[in-house]
Amino acid sequence: MHARSQFLAGLRSELPIALGVIPFGLIYGVLAVNAGLPVSAAQAMSAIVFAGSSQFIGQQMIGAGAPAALILLTTAIVNLRHVLYSTSVEPYLKPLALRWKLLLAYLLTDEAYATTIVNYQAPGAVTFKHWFFLGAGLTLWTVWQTSTAIGVFLGAQVPASWALDFALALTFIGLVFPVLKDRAMLAAALSAGLVAVLAYTLPLKLGLMLAALTGILVGVAVDAAAGRARLAAIEDQSSSSSGS
Numbered sequence: 001m002h003a004r005s006q007f008l009a010g011l012r013s014e015l016p017i018a019l020g021v022i023p024f025g026l027i028y029g030v031l032a033v034n035a036g037l038p039v040s041a042a043q044a045m046s047a048i049v050f051a052g053s054s055q056f057i058g059q060q061m062i063g064a065g066a067p068a069a070l071i072l073l074t075t076a077i078v079n080l081r082h083v084l085y086s087t088s089v090e091p092y093l094k095p096l097a098l099r100w101k102l103l104l105a106y107l108l109t110d111e112a113y114a115t116t117i118v119n120y121q122a123p124g125a126v127t128f129k130h131w132f133f134l135g136a137g138l139t140l141w142t143v144w145q146t147s148t149a150i151g152v153f154l155g156a157q158v159p160a161s162w163a164l165d166f167a168l169a170l171t172f173i174g175l176v177f178p179v180l181k182d183r184a185m186l187a188a189a190l191s192a193g194l195v196a197v198l199a200y201t202l203p204l205k206l207g208l209m210l211a212a213l214t215g216i217l218v219g220v221a222v223d224a225a226a227g228r229a230r231l232a233a234i235e236d237q238s239s240s241s242s243g244s
Contacts, residue, residue, distance in 0.1 A: 006119075010137075011139050013135075017114070019143075023147075024052055025052075025143070025144050029042060029152035031056070032055070032059040032151075033151075036062070037063075042059070042152045043149055051075075051079055053078050058074075074208060077216075082108060085108055104134065112133065116137075183222055184226065188215040188219030
């Protein structure tokens with residue numbers, strides 16, 4: 001597949017996911033305006049940050065009057081997963097020019113990574129596969145900017161009684177449950193949820209950052225413990241085999 005074919009394949013791969021992103025963009029736009037962000041700032045956040053989870057948390061903390069440094073720290077923690085994504089795709093992007101790396105780094109999201117890494121790992125030359133990445137990333141970017149713009153436009157017209165912030169929480173819960181496939185993920189989700197509830201009354205939305213940190217630390221600790229247990233079991237099995 002050449003550049004054009006790869007680009008179109010990336011676009012097509014992202015369309016089903018992009019349809020599911022539209023409600024998030026709409027809700028973000030509405031909540032951002034209702035939190036007191038100027039229309040221009042709310043839309044600029046989508047263009048500059050381009051990270052849904054960070055935007056949702058950021059607009060909540062801005063609405064709560066949190067200091068800028070705390071907002072930056074919290075959103076950075078939430079987006080730590082992008083470091084893993086970058087590490088994963090870096091070997092494939094190494095031959096590219098710097099302008100390509102910068103563009104694709106900007107377009108790297110959960111959804112774009114999900115389809116792009118599968119394409120990179122598929123058999124075949126990787127010569128033109130960065131065009132697939134570009135197609136997937138631009139599709140997500142276009143849908144996100146458009147849906148958030150509509151949400152921002154509608155923000156002032158949506159009554160507070162609709163409680164979209166509660167709908168957003170339910171949506172994220174629905175997304176999290178299907179991926180809780182091992183003990184580490186389950187422990188991370190439960191610990192983060194528990195801390196979020198217990199720390200809800202902390203000022204400046206500090207409970208969000210505390211919950212995120214707790215979930216990360218607990219998940220890493222449980223995963224490390226499971227790894228040690230598996231290694232010990234393999235060593236015991238090897239010893240038993242050697243002894244027999």
